[in-house]
Amino acid sequence: MGVREESNERRRGDILDAAERIVSEKGIGHLNIRDVARASGCSTGTIYTHFADLDALALHVNARTLSRLAGALDTIEREDGGSGIAGQLCAMAYAYMDFAAGHYHAWSALFEHRMSRPLPDWHREDHFRLFRRIAGKLQMLHPGLPDEAAFLQARTLYAAIHGIVSLGIADRLGRLPDETLREQIRAVVLKLVS
Amino acid sequence: MGVREESNERRRGDILDAAERIVSEKGIGHLNIRDVARASGCSTGTIYTHFADLDALALHVNARTLSRLAGALDTIEREDGGSGIAGQLCAMAYAYMDFAAGHYHAWSALFEHRMSRPLPDWHREDHFRLFRRIAGKLQMLHPGLPDEAAFLQARTLYAAIHGIVSLGIADRLGRLPDETLREQIRAVVLKLVS
DNA sequence: AAAAATATTGAACATTGTTCGATAATAAGT
DNA sequence: ACTTATTATCGAACAATGTTCAATATTTTT
Numbered sequence: 001m002g003v004r005e006e007s008n009e010r011r012r013g014d015i016l017d018a019a020e021r022i023v024s025e026k027g028i029g030h031l032n033i034r035d036v037a038r039a040s041g042c043s044t045g046t047i048y049t050h051f052a053d054l055d056a057l058a059l060h061v062n063a064r065t066l067s068r069l070a071g072a073l074d075t076i077e078r079e080d081g082g083s084g085i086a087g088q089l090c091a092m093a094y095a096y097m098d099f100a101a102g103h104y105h106a107w108s109a110l111f112e113h114r115m116s117r118p119l120p121d122w123h124r125e126d127h128f129r130l131f132r133r134i135a136g137k138l139q140m141l142h143p144g145l146p147d148e149a150a151f152l153q154a155r156t157l158y159a160a161i162h163g164i165v166s167l168g169i170a171d172r173l174g175r176l177p178d179e180t181l182r183e184q185i186r187a188v189v190l191k192l193v194s
Numbered sequence: 195m196g197v198r199e200e201s202n203e204r205r206r207g208d209i210l211d212a213a214e215r216i217v218s219e220k221g222i223g224h225l226n227i228r229d230v231a232r233a234s235g236c237s238t239g240t241i242y243t244h245f246a247d248l249d250a251l252a253l254h255v256n257a258r259t260l261s262r263l264a265g266a267l268d269t270i271e272r273e274d275g276g277s278g279i280a281g282q283l284c285a286m287a288y289a290y291m292d293f294a295a296g297h298y299h300a301w302s303a304l305f306e307h308r309m310s311r312p313l314p315d316w317h318r319e320d321h322f323r324l325f326r327r328i329a330g331k332l333q334m335l336h337p338g339l340p341d342e343a344a345f346l347q348a349r350t351l352y353a354a355i356h357g358i359v360s361l362g363i364a365d366r367l368g369r370l371p372d373e374t375l376r377e378q379i380r381a382v383v384l385k386l387v388s
Numbered sequence: 389a390a391a392a393a394t395a396t397t398g399a400a401c402a403t404t405g406t407t408c409g410a411t412a413a414t415a416a417g418t
Numbered sequence: 419a420c421t422t423a424t425t426a427t428c429g430a431a432c433a434a435t436g437t438t439c440a441a442t443a444t445t446t447t448t
Contacts, residue, residue: 043428118365156378163357171312184350191385237397
């Protein structure tokens with residue numbers, strides 16, 4: 001790789017790093033071109049040679065967040081606590097909740113981000129990978145469940161848990177105590193995967 | 195009421211009407227002071243004598259939307275289809291889905307709106323009234339269920355359904371066919387209220 | 389009718405996303 | 419090695435938008 005490409009990659013990484021830091025510290029609402037430029041040591045114009053626009057930059061920050069989230073769920077998945085598949089799904093739901101609480105700004109950026117236009121395929125795929133992992137677990141619980149049905153149920157389970165976590169953790173309607181939220185999640189997961 | 199108050203109320207109503215139209219036709223992302231001023235026939239400055247800022251205006255639009263949503267659920271609640279309480283809860287969830295699909299922009303404005311700061315009490319109360327209605331139904335299904343538990347479960351049920359509808363209807367990850375979504379919702383409601 | 393209170397206006401300011409011509413740095417060609 | 423072409427960077431400028439405020443018009447009070 002030439003000097004050119006290397007320098008480009010470093011610059012792009014620096015910009016993304018700066019944007020990521022801003023989002024996770026202050027929320028996506030405080031992400032703006034000038035602050036990113038200042039924090040990554042370049043001009044506003046340069047950002048536009050590495051990202052199409054601010055939206056694209058935010059999208060890539062979200063992709064990183066989603067990847068960290070997938071990593072957190074991976075960890076749970078590997079350490080089988082011996083509580084069976086349903087218990088593992090509960091643990092994954094807890095991990096989702098903990099991630100949302102522990103990386104609140106980054107997590108909420110995943111959803112605060114403009115609902116307006118559809119996400120690019122590569123980012124949808126990031127989400128779908130998550131669904132597929134859950135679908136696999138559901139198939140372990142219900143042998144013979146067709147792929148498509150498993151995927152659909154996984155999506156529904158994920159959506160339900162997301163809704164509960166979202167409403168419980170976001171300040172919009174007042175936060176629920178962690179323990180209460182955990183109980184609700186456990187009850188819902190167990191009922192939905194039964 | 196003097197001429198002054200009347201004129202004030204009319205003006206405030208006109209502004210809110212204009213804002214509501216813009217939100218429901220183009221989405222909250224296209225709500226801006228100048229367009230509202232033009233559409234309601236006044237200057238930008240005047241808007242600020244009737245609403246604290248654009249955020250407050252959006253909030254009042256959302257309050258109207260929530261009130262229409264409550265009305266839609268009310269209708270379902272009154273026309274007992276004879277399918278029992280659980281069936282009624284399903285019907286309410288369908289109504290929620292239909293409202294979201296039928297008034298997509300207005301509905302998504304309820305949630306696209308800045309998660310950042312907590313909602314004012316009067317608007318939280320609008321949501322809580324909804325929860326209480328559902329809680330009442332849950333208590334009919336489970337006589338003896340304490341108010342607090344019923345409220346909590348109602349909130350969870352609402353959140354879960356919202357998550358499912360949200361992920362299914364928003365274009366973000368691709369829409370689900372209405373029938374598929376309806377089946378998922380039915381299954382979830384029945385499992386969660388059991 | 390005069391004075392006080394209130395509402396409205398629209399120009400002005402601040403912030404922010406984005407573009408673009410000028411300039412600098414690198415790569416390719418000879 | 420020198421020239422030319424390509425690419426990256428800068429930062430000033432533009433457009434859109436939220437918000438304020440002094441000036442003006444309107445309504446109420448005295």
